[in-house]
Amino acid sequence: MSRPRVVIAGAGFAGLxxxxxxxxxxxxxxxxxxxxxxxxxxxxxxxxxxxxxxGEIARPVxxxxxxxxxxxxxxxxxxxxxxxKRLLLTDHGALSYDYLVLATGSQSDYFGNASLARHAFGLxxxxxxxxVRNRILMRFEESRWTEDRERxxxxxxxxxxxxxxxxxxxxxxxxxxxxxxxxxxxRDLDLDLVRVVLLEAAGSLLGTFAPPLRDAARMSLEKKGVxxxxxxxxxxxxxxxxxxxxxxxxxxxxxxxTAGVRASDVGATLSLQLGKQARIQVLPTLQVPxxxxxxxxxxxxxxxxxxAPLPMLIPVAMQEGRKVAATIKDLLSxxxxxxxxxxxxxxxxxxxxxxxxxxxxxxxxxxxxxxxMWLFVxxxxxxxxxxxxxxxxNWAWDYLFYDRPIRLILRAAEEPxx
Numbered sequence: 001m002s003r004p005r006v007v008i009a010g011a012g013f014a015g016l017x018x019x020x021x022x023x024x025x026x027x028x029x030x031x032x033x034x035x036x037x038x039x040x041x042x043x044x045x046x047x048x049x050x051x052x053x054x055g056e057i058a059r060p061v062x063x064x065x066x067x068x069x070x071x072x073x074x075x076x077x078x079x080x081x082x083x084x085k086r087l088l089l090t091d092h093g094a095l096s097y098d099y100l101v102l103a104t105g106s107q108s109d110y111f112g113n114a115s116l117a118r119h120a121f122g123l124x125x126x127x128x129x130x131x132v133r134n135r136i137l138m139r140f141e142e143s144r145w146t147e148d149r150e151r152x153x154x155x156x157x158x159x160x161x162x163x164x165x166x167x168x169x170x171x172x173x174x175x176x177x178x179x180x181x182x183x184x185x186x187r188d189l190d191l192d193l194v195r196v197v198l199l200e201a202a203g204s205l206l207g208t209f210a211p212p213l214r215d216a217a218r219m220s221l222e223k224k225g226v227x228x229x230x231x232x233x234x235x236x237x238x239x240x241x242x243x244x245x246x247x248x249x250x251x252x253x254x255x256x257x258t259a260g261v262r263a264s265d266v267g268a269t270l271s272l273q274l275g276k277q278a279r280i281q282v283l284p285t286l287q288v289p290x291x292x293x294x295x296x297x298x299x300x301x302x303x304x305x306x307x308a309p310l311p312m313l314i315p316v317a318m319q320e321g322r323k324v325a326a327t328i329k330d331l332l333s334x335x336x337x338x339x340x341x342x343x344x345x346x347x348x349x350x351x352x353x354x355x356x357x358x359x360x361x362x363x364x365x366x367x368x369x370x371x372x373m374w375l376f377v378x379x380x381x382x383x384x385x386x387x388x389x390x391x392x393x394n395w396a397w398d399y400l401f402y403d404r405p406i407r408l409i410l411r412a413a414e415e416p417x418x
Contacts, residue, residue: 002028003026003027003028004026004027004028004098004099004332005027005028005029005030005096005097005098005099006022006027006028006029006030006097006098006099006100006101006328007030007032007088007095007097007099007100007101008029008030008031008032008101008103009032009033009078009088009100009101009102009103009104009266010031010032010033010102010103010104010105010298010300011031011032011033011035011037011038011061011073012033012038012039012041012103012104012105012298012299012317013041013298013314013317013318013321014103014105014297014298014299014301014317014318014320014321015031015033015101015103015297015298015321016031016038016061016064016065016321017317017318017321017322017325018101018103018297018321018322018324018325019031019065019068019071019325020068020321020325021321021322021324021325021326022068022070022071022325022328022329023067023068023069023070023071024069024070025070025325025328025329025332026332027070027098027099027328027332028070028071028072029068029070029071029072030071030072030073030074030095031061031065031071031072031073031074032073032074032076032078032088032090032095033061033073033075033076034075034076034077034078035061035075035126036060036061036062036073036075037058037059037060037061037126038058038059038060038061038064039057039058039125039126040057040058040381040382041057041124041314042314042378042381043056043057043378043382043391044057044123044124044125044126044128044129045123045129045166045169045170045173046173047126047129047130047133048123048128048129048130048132048133048136048170048173048256049133049136049170049173049174049176049177050133050136050137050177050181050406050407051173051177051394051395051398051406052391052394052406053406054126054129054130056390056391056394057382057391058126061073074090074092074095076090076091076092077090077091078090078104078266078269079091079269080269080270081100081269081270082094083291083294086098086100086293088100097293098293099293099294099295099328099331100293100294100295101294101295101296101297101324102266102267102270102280102294102295102296102297102300102301103296103297103298103300103317103321104263104264104266104298104300105263105264105298105299105300106124106261106262106263106264106277106299106300106312107122107124107261107262107263107264107265108122108123108124108128108257108260108261108262109260109261109262109277110257110260111260113234113236113237115236115237115238116234116237116255116257118237119237119238119239119255120161120237120255120256120257121135121254121255121256121257122257123166123170123256123257123258124261130410132256133409134409134410134411135254136158136174136177136254137407137408137409138409139155139156139158139253139254140155140156140182140185140186140189141409142155143155143156143186143189143193144186149193150251152190152193153193153195153251154240154241154251154252154253155253156193156194156195157194157195157197157250157251157252157253157254158174158195158196158197158252158254158256159197159198159199159242159250159252159254159255159256160174160196160197160198160199160256160258161199161234161242161255161256161257161258161259162199162200162257162258162259162260163198163199163200163202163204163205163206163207163228163230163259164205164206164207164208164258164259165206165347165348165349166258167198167200167205167256167258167259168198168205168206168217168221168349168351169349169350169351170256170258171196171198171221171226172220172221172224172226172350172351172352172355173352174196175196175221175224175225175226175352176224176352176353178194178196179191179224179225180353181403181407182407185407195227195252196225196226196227197226197227197229197250197252198221198226198227198228198229199229199232199234199242199244200228200229200230200231200232200259201231201232201233201234201259202230202231203230203231204218204230205217205218205221205228205230206349206357208311208347209347209349209357209359210359210364212364212366213357213358213359213364213366216357216366216367217349217351217357220351220352220355220367221351224351224352232244232248233245233246234259237255239253240252240253242255261277261299261312262277262278262279263277263278263279263280263299263300264299264300265278266300267279267280267300272288273289274302275302275309276302276309277302277312279299279300279301279302279309280296280300280301280302281302282295282296282301282302282303284303284304284339284340285327285337285338285339285340286301286303286320286323286324286327286340287337292337295324295327295328297317297320297321297323297324298316298317298320298321299312299317301320303316303320303340303342305341305342310342313347315342315344315345316342319340319342319343320340323340344361345360346358346359346360346361346363347359348360348370348373348374348377349374350370350371350374353371354367354368354371355367355368355370355371356370356371356373356374357370358370358373358374360373375395379391379392394406
């Protein structure tokens, strides 16, 4: 007699945590993802700013599930589902399941603004991180052979849109890359032409943090030379400029968009009821209404806590993954599903060298202490032991020698046709 089959669509934090939670359970687990790797997204901005290599924050899914004797992996794109027949549809055929877990994550949301989608860089996946790194380094190279001063000013202006943790961390890291590293590579660089601008539509940065921490983050960024513009709503972007809603224009040929996130497109392909940010609406048990054998976790799940949607954060995704794994085991044992409750471990953001803000319950940390806490938390959560060692070495090298050796402009060759 065959064992029940659990198909998990998505090998991010939610999906991988769920698979690990089913280790040793009397089920066969199949992880499905369009990429063959798991990405540690909190450090993606460090790939974009030349601190880390992609391989230091990503690991093959097959390597990560090796200890799970009951798990396998399939590289495929989800194209739909037939819930009545219990089939997940992919570009490599239909997959039957007894339990389906949807965990396909999120993507950048440009709110229907075609100019943003065309000219701005997202920062949600490895391809985008490498594209940002290439663009930053190429703009410095291009500035060397451009004689027009205004054109050079546009090339050397880098705009980060969005004052949440990702935007704050990216702006701080970019400022340090320029002021501590690239100024040594380009000895005749006119720093008066170089700008890092952080734009936020709201009245403060880091809106989910306590006001004193928001102020501390802003002051730290400004000390590093980042221009912080609040109540600055982007209306239009071209290849060389940004226009704000008040008509103000900023010459900038590099725009990094971190101001909007929405669920992946998988929810729309499944004809399920969607809520804000295109997230799939779920019951308190994380099950899909009318489909008790289908669960949704992570950024794609529109889970609610105390009448408010849970944020798209890694702790939420991991706790949901653990909960669904436990629920599936309970269902196999004849018990019912119980509600999910999120336990908030706190939030933090680094602004760069020796500076971070952290809010861990009643404890608030800023400056060097906040930075040490940020280093510790991220280091112990990096994907593997090998990655921890390599990341620690790179961080130490950057800290001690003010150098980032991973300043490579990489262009992937086109594959020959099949």
